[in-house]
Amino acid sequence: MLIGQVILGGITRLTGSGLSITRWDIVSGVIPPLNTQQWQDAFNLYKQTPQYHKLNTHFTLRNFKFIYFWEYTHRLWVRILGFIFLIPFIIFLIRKKINFYLIKRLGYVIFFTALTASAGWIMVKSGLIDRPWVDAYKLSLHFILAVLSISAMVKTVADVYNYKNTVEKRQNSKLILVLISITFLQLLFAGLMAGMKAGLYFSTWPDMNGQFIPNTLLASENWTWSNLTNYDRFTFAPALVQFTHRLLAYILLTLTIYIFFKLKTQASKLAQNWLKISLVLIILQLILGIATLLNIRVGIPLFYGVAHQLVGILFFISILFLYFSVKESTKKTASE
Numbered sequence: 346m347l348i349g350q351v352i353l354g355g356i357t358r359l360t361g362s363g364l365s366i367t368r369w370d371i372v373s374g375v376i377p378p379l380n381t382q383q384w385q386d387a388f389n390l391y392k393q394t395p396q397y398h399k400l401n402t403h404f405t406l407r408n409f410k411f412i413y414f415w416e417y418t419h420r421l422w423v424r425i426l427g428f429i430f431l432i433p434f435i436i437f438l439i440r441k442k443i444n445f446y447l448i449k450r451l452g453y454v455i456f457f458t459a460l461t462a463s464a465g466w467i468m469v470k471s472g473l474i475d476r477p478w479v480d481a482y483k484l485s486l487h488f489i490l491a492v493l494s495i496s497a498m499v500k501t502v503a504d505v506y507n508y509k510n511t512v513e514k515r516q517n518s519k520l521i522l523v524l525i526s527i528t529f530l531q532l533l534f535a536g537l538m539a540g541m542k543a544g545l546y547f548s549t550w551p552d553m554n555g556q557f558i559p560n561t562l563l564a565s566e567n568w569t570w571s572n573l574t575n576y577d578r579f580t581f582a583p584a585l586v587q588f589t590h591r592l593l594a595y596i597l598l599t600l601t602i603y604i605f606f607k608l609k610t611q612a613s614k615l616a617q618n619w620l621k622i623s624l625v626l627i628i629l630q631l632i633l634g635i636a637t638l639l640n641i642r643v644g645i646p647l648f649y650g651v652a653h654q655l656v657g658i659l660f661f662i663s664i665l666f667l668y669f670s671v672k673e674s675t676k677k678t679a680s681e
Contacts, residue, residue, distance in 0.1 A: 346426040347458075347495045348658060353419045354491070355654040358539055359647050362412035363479055364396045364472045366420065375424060377417055387413065396477040423462055430455070450504060453497040461490040481540025481576060488536035492529070492661065499662055503669035517608055521668045524600050528661050531593040535657060538590050541576045543583035548641040553591075559584040594631055601627045601664075612671065619667035626660040 357363050367390045368374070378384040388409045391397055397404065434451060437443045443451075464487040471480035538544060547553040559580075561567055567581045576582035605624045609617060633656055637649040 346422075346429060347491070347498055348655070350419070350422050350426060351488075351491050351495070351658055352651060352655055353415070353422050354488070355539075355651045356647070357415045357419045358484070359645055359650050360412060360415050361396075361400075361478075362415035362419075363469060364394055364477075365391055365409065365412040365416045366469075367391060367394060367473060369466045369469070371424075374420065377413075384410065394473050394477075395475055396472060399477040423458075423465075426458070430458075447501070447505065450497070450501040454494060454501065457490055457494040457497050461487060461494055464490050476577065478542075479540065481537055484540035485533055485536030488539075489529075489533055492532050492658070495658065495662065496665060499665045500669070503666060517604075517612075518668065518672050520604055520607070521664060521671065524597070524604060525661075525664055525668055527593060527597055527600065528664060531590065531597060532657065532661060534586055534590045534593060535654070537586045541583045541586055542645070543587040543590075544638055544641060544645055546580055546583045547587050548638050550635050550638050553584070553588065558588065562588060594634060598627055598631055608671070616667060616670040619663055619670055623660060623663040623667055626656055626663055630656045630660055 366374070366387070378387050384406060388406055391409060401408070434443075434455075438448070464483065468479045468483040468487045471483050472478050547559065549555070551557075553559050561579075561581050561584050567579075572579050572581040573585075601623055605620050608620055612620060630653065633649060633653040637646060637653050640646040640649055
């Protein structure tokens with residue numbers, strides 16, 4: 346459900362649907378418009394947004410229904426996720442079927458999921474004021490909090506199934522932790538890539554419009570706070586974000602291959618499985634990233650963009666499980 350929520354968020358972003366619903370009604374928002382008048386009222390609210398005035402004045406009610414569908418599905422999914430999670434959690438809690446060990450770990454999942462939802466509304470509000478799209482930095486925060494929610498769930502699963510060390514050395518855990526840290530940073534830049542639509546500025550590979558390092562990054566006068574915040578008026582910030590995103594991708598590929606050959610003979614069977622999965626996913630992720638760039642026409646291609654995001658999340662999950670499979674187990678387990 347958490348992974349699905351992230352993917353729906355990616356579809357919502359790529360279809361430009363995120364600002365179609367201008368209100369956040371937790372209860373009444375579950376029910377979509379049911380008749381022509383209600384649809385027209387919702388459309389009239391959308392017509393008051395900068396996105397409509399600056400980008401979508403040609404929209405008909407049919408166009409509006411399309412983008413409304415994706416944003417509504419995105420919001421409905423998180424409500425369903427909450428019910429699926431909280432109802433059994435509360436029932437098990439009352440019946441004393443889960444202990445403090447598990448309650449504490451699931452509490453982190455609840456905490457980060459709630460933060461993600463809150464940041465999502467803050468992000469949407471940022472696109473209802475001036476810019477015809479959401480703020481890139483707030484979108485990145487929303488995405489990273491979603492990643493932390495998934496990380497908390499992975500930690501819970503790993504602890505419950507008592508992932509533990511066999512013959513791996515302590516330095517191997519540290520090496521994987523470095524890989525996790527760089528991947529987390531890469532996911533942060535992935536959010537910025539999406540928010541700034543940086544892929545549209547440099548849609549060639551292996552160069553960036555004929556250059557390895559764009560000229561805009563080599564000019565010292567461009568390195569200003571104003572250029573970082575006003576990323577939609579000058580190419581500096583998109584160039585910096587995409588260049589860093591590419592560089593981190595090459596580093597992650599190299600490091601993953603190194604860890605694979607370093608650990609494949611000494612790791613436990615469980616760790617070896619996660620090593621193989623991680624290696625396949627990082628190669629696939631790089632291919633999808635390149636394919637996304639090369640298939641850009643007017644906008645980011647939906648299939649490649651969503652697939653790239655999905656595989657990126659799966660890779661992060663795989664290296665988290667890899668880390669927990671080589672890290673020494675905790676003294677207490679869920680069964681205790």
